[in-house]
Amino acid sequence: MKMNNPETTVYLPYCRFIELQKQIYDVEAIDYFLAKQFTELLINRLVKTQTAVENKTDKQCCDVLFHLLLALSVSLRQGHSCLPINKIAQQRLGYHCDNTGVVSHQGFQFPELAYLNELLVGLNIGEQQEQGIVFHHNNLYLRRYFLFEQQIIAFLAQHQSLSDQEHLPQSTDIIACLDLLFPDENNEPANQIDWQKVAVANALNKSFSIIAGGPGTGKTYTVTKLLAAIILLKTPQSLNISLVAPTGKAAQRLSESINQAKAGFSALLPEHVLASIPTETKTIHRLLGVIPNSPNFRHHQDNLLNIDVLLIDEVSMVDLPLMARIFRALPKHCQVILLGDAQQLPSVAAGSVLSDLTPNKQAQFSASNRQYLEKVTGIANLPVSKRYPADHLTYLTHSRRFDGKGGIGVLAQLVISGDSEQSWQLLQAAKKGSQSQLMFVDECNFSTLKDNWFNDMVEQYYRPLSQATSIEQAFHLLSTFRFLAATRQGDTGVETINLLIESTLFPSLFSFSSVSRSNTRHYVKPQNTLYHAKPIMINENDYSLGLYNGDIGMIWKNEKGHLMAYFEQQNGQYKQILPSRLPQFETVYAMTIHKTQGSEFEHVALLLPTNTDNQLLTRELLYTGITRAKAKITIQSNKAVWYQGVESQVSRYSGIQLHVNN
Numbered sequence: 302m303k304m305n306n307p308e309t310t311v312y313l314p315y316c317r318f319i320e321l322q323k324q325i326y327d328v329e330a331i332d333y334f335l336a337k338q339f340t341e342l343l344i345n346r347l348v349k350t351q352t353a354v355e356n357k358t359d360k361q362c363c364d365v366l367f368h369l370l371l372a373l374s375v376s377l378r379q380g381h382s383c384l385p386i387n388k389i390a391q392q393r394l395g396y397h398c399d400n401t402g403v404v405s406h407q408g409f410q411f412p413e414l415a416y417l418n419e420l421l422v423g424l425n426i427g428e429q430q431e432q433g434i435v436f437h438h439n440n441l442y443l444r445r446y447f448l449f450e451q452q453i454i455a456f457l458a459q460h461q462s463l464s465d466q467e468h469l470p471q472s473t474d475i476i477a478c479l480d481l482l483f484p485d486e487n488n489e490p491a492n493q494i495d496w497q498k499v500a501v502a503n504a505l506n507k508s509f510s511i512i513a514g515g516p517g518t519g520k521t522y523t524v525t526k527l528l529a530a531i532i533l534l535k536t537p538q539s540l541n542i543s544l545v546a547p548t549g550k551a552a553q554r555l556s557e558s559i560n561q562a563k564a565g566f567s568a569l570l571p572e573h574v575l576a577s578i579p580t581e582t583k584t585i586h587r588l589l590g591v592i593p594n595s596p597n598f599r600h601h602q603d604n605l606l607n608i609d610v611l612l613i614d615e616v617s618m619v620d621l622p623l624m625a626r627i628f629r630a631l632p633k634h635c636q637v638i639l640l641g642d643a644q645q646l647p648s649v650a651a652g653s654v655l656s657d658l659t660p661n662k663q664a665q666f667s668a669s670n671r672q673y674l675e676k677v678t679g680i681a682n683l684p685v686s687k688r689y690p691a692d693h694l695t696y697l698t699h700s701r702r703f704d705g706k707g708g709i710g711v712l713a714q715l716v717i718s719g720d721s722e723q724s725w726q727l728l729q730a731a732k733k734g735s736q737s738q739l740m741f742v743d744e745c746n747f748s749t750l751k752d753n754w755f756n757d758m759v760e761q762y763y764r765p766l767s768q769a770t771s772i773e774q775a776f777h778l779l780s781t782f783r784f785l786a787a788t789r790q791g792d793t794g795v796e797t798i799n800l801l802i803e804s805t806l807f808p809s810l811f812s813f814s815s816v817s818r819s820n821t822r823h824y825v826k827p828q829n830t831l832y833h834a835k836p837i838m839i840n841e842n843d844y845s846l847g848l849y850n851g852d853i854g855m856i857w858k859n860e861k862g863h864l865m866a867y868f869e870q871q872n873g874q875y876k877q878i879l880p881s882r883l884p885q886f887e888t889v890y891a892m893t894i895h896k897t898q899g900s901e902f903e904h905v906a907l908l909l910p911t912n913t914d915n916q917l918l919t920r921e922l923l924y925t926g927i928t929r930a931k932a933k934i935t936i937q938s939n940k941a942v943w944y945q946g947v948e949s950q951v952s953r954y955s956g957i958q959l960h961v962n963n
């Protein structure tokens with residue numbers, strides 16, 4: 302395609318979207334329009350400046366640029382915050398062949414790295430330029446994501462420089478405080494480092510710190526001690542502490558865990574200190590102040606939050622834009638503490654902030670920080686790294702929930718370390734019944750639902766819901782068990798599973814009589830059929846009703862016999878809403894693993910897809926699903942799918958990790 306320019310005639314490399322779809326596999330309209338718009342802009346710029354790539358305003362150069370921007374958009378859709386050009390050089394974008402080896406999409410072949418580099422450098426789209434696209438440190442960015450990353454990097458740099466003696470407590474005070482909070486010699490197994498004590502000591506002399514660890518390693522327990530220490534060392538009356546989490550459910554769990562930890566500290570801490578440890582939690586969105594129908598918040602760089610200490614739990618769920626918006630809104634003196642499990646799935650939207658900020662998979666301190674930590678904790682031989690110290694980071698390693706013998710913890714560790722062989726063998730042992738916490742099913746034939754394990758679980762956990770005598774009891778039952786699926790669609794997707802369960806429990810409400818997973822597509826899907834004790838999940842935010850994406854509710858007959866939607870409040874009360882006023886919602890006997898982040902259940906049944914062509918299936922997804930179970934897990938998978946899942950890994954491109962490591 303040619304375009305007339307006042308000065309010259311420029312080749313524009315794009316065809317119609319429909320033609321592009323035939324050439325590039327899995328391309329979406331948004332990729333096409335983003336690439337088209339920015340290619341036009343950049344080619345015009347190139348023509349005007351005619352700088353370093355004078356000899357490259359030719360067809361190939363324009364083609365490469367268009368496809369680079371296409372690849373950037375695809376990357377953003379996949380959750381990366383940028384596109385490193387060394388990952389795309391000499392690669393073929395959008396090539397695809399079917400199961401029989403027939404090529405359906407030819408894709409686009411990128412040239413070598415030097416060519417891409419020369420082209421992008423020649424465009425002069427560095428960080429200083431006012432362009433929608435930025436090329437920085439060999440990464441191609443959409444400008445807004447570049448700015449989000451820069452804001453986070455600037456925040457970290459500022460807080461690292463604040464971590465000096467002037468704002469922070471004296472070592473002698475810290476020692477006295479740690480002696481009070483950790484009276485035992487060592488509450489860890491013999492000869493092991495008490496990482497909880499190290500974590501508190503480490504956070505006390507930093508204005509930014511991360512306490513990371515797997516499920517049940519005592520992150521909340523430790524941070525409750527840390528809050529007590531901060532209160533002891535600073536003036537509690539004037540201290541404004543905020544406790545937040547990404548979802549309502551996670552915020553509620555944080556509050557419960559802090560309350561539980563506080564209850565156990567009554568012999569340890571004076572009454573006034575205990576009373577000063579806050580337990581009220583809120584969502585990040587509520588802290589920042591949502592403006593309806595706007596991505597912006599009431600609090601930002603020109604309207605800072607009035608807080609002195611900010612604790613954010615479940616940070617793995619926080620995406621790049623939200624993290625940047627939180628940091629922007631904080632006053633300079635605010636002490637920030639992040640808690641999370643860096644091995645869990647990254648956020649649904651772009652970025653992998655927690656894993657970027659935890660580049661070392663175990664604690665590694667600089668020599669000076671180690672000296673400080675050893676002095677105040679009395680613990681010797683803490684790990685040191687000359688090359689890659691990460692002083693802001695402490696890992697908790699000993700899980701109190703999974704003692705290492707029960708099965709869930711062992712399986713989770715094997716999965717996250719990528720050990721497909723051993724983890725599969727553990728599942729085989731579970732099949733023979735040798736594991737108390739694990740149950741394994743490899744057959745996936747649901748054509749007869751009678752007398753199989755799936756049906757047993759529906760009868761055991763979901764039948765009693767409608768027989769519950771109160772809404773409290775119904776919510777309690779619902780929180781005991783959940784089917785988790787990797788996907789929404791497909792034979793084992795949440796849509797199919799929910800439909801199967803509803804039709805098993807309430808056959809008369811549905812327009813089909815027999816149930817099989819293989820032919821559910823023939824059924825008429827009852828759109829939001831309401832009945833007493835139907836569990837639901839909200840799918841979009843409704844600020845006026847105070848309902849948020851992911852909130853779990855229950856359709857329940859009120860005292861007048863009217864069906865209402867009930868939602869648990871943090872104060873233990875229930876909010877009733879007319880179902881007709883609800884935002885988009887769905888049935889939630891089964892939910893995706895993604896949506897369960899921040900929640901836990903006594904028993905989880907994990908249903909994996911039946912075939913291996915699923916890119917979502919990774920070890921992080923499996924680990925996240927497995928660690929949602931507190932006491933028992935049932936897994937259904939075939940061998941090929943299990944191996945593929947455990948051997949695939951989430952990897953997100955970002956410029957933040959580079960900074961942390963440099």
Ligand SMILES: Nc1ncnc2c1ncn2[C@@H]1O[C@H](COP(=O)(O)OP(=O)(O)OP(=O)(O)O)[C@@H](O)[C@H]1O
Pocket residue numbers: 488497514515516517518519520521522523558561562701702
């Ligand atoms: N040092 C300790 N001594 C005694 N009990 C502890 C200790 N550390 C943690 N626990 C207990 O272990 C359990 C798990 O702790 P906690 O909830 O703090 O872990 P967590 O890492 O925040 O878990 P998750 O985020 O996965 O829910 C709690 O019952 C807590 O009271």
